[in-house]
Amino acid sequence: MTEPLDHGPFFHGTKADLRAGDLLTAGFNSNYRPEVVMNHIYFTAVANGAGLAAELAPGDAEPRVYEIEPTGEFENDPNVTDKKFPGNPTRSYRSVEPLRVVGEVTDWTRLTPEALAAWHERLAHLRSEARGEIIN
Template sequence: MAASATMFVQSFFHGTRADLKAGDVIRVGHRSNFAGDPLSWVYFSGTLDAAIWGTELAAGGERQRIYVVEPTGPIVDDPNLTDKKFPGNPTLSYRSRDPLRIIGEVTEWQGHSPEQVEQMKAGLARLTAEGLNKIID
């Protein structure tokens, strides 16, 4: 099958509570949005919904933010989501060892219902209590 040209470019998103601006970079070596040790990868998604989950579940009291990011190096599928939870990577979840450059911020987005967020947080707390909430880093 021949590849066809498209005028659309894949956008990538990173949900967080960090206060950043266009031109800043997100680097490895920071803790996950969800806690734990510093990571050797930076994580991002090709779907706004996954980035919304990232910011809604992020620890801290700062304002929830979603940045449009540009990878500066090679990217790979995020095995935390694509190996068993969502085979085939429908969430378009990726990671990279190279920085992500912020090229913009999504300022208007619709979050999940408070009930959905609490249900997800309760599930993560349960996994943490059972020692199963590990990030494959």
């Protein structure tokens, strides 16, 4: 396990309506490769990065960003660290342990409809080329 580069605060983006004290756990389908059930729960030290994940999450509910605290060990997300970018510039992490919701964050920047459409197009392109494999 690689030593994480951050110590918080941390954020998780989702379309779920959560409350302080709720626990987020692994075992759900990936937002990016829906056929993959994730062994980890992902989070970031960048509120706008969590917002991007929330906006890309499936469903019609409003995207939400929550401040969270890991309940156990966590590591740098190997899907974006070193494999794709040196170090951890996205400040992305993952854990097999639950994340506890501290509270909702509302001061993150929403994507424009055009930017969101471009992200969806990029993800569809990665899926069609069988690229974007996830280290689970």
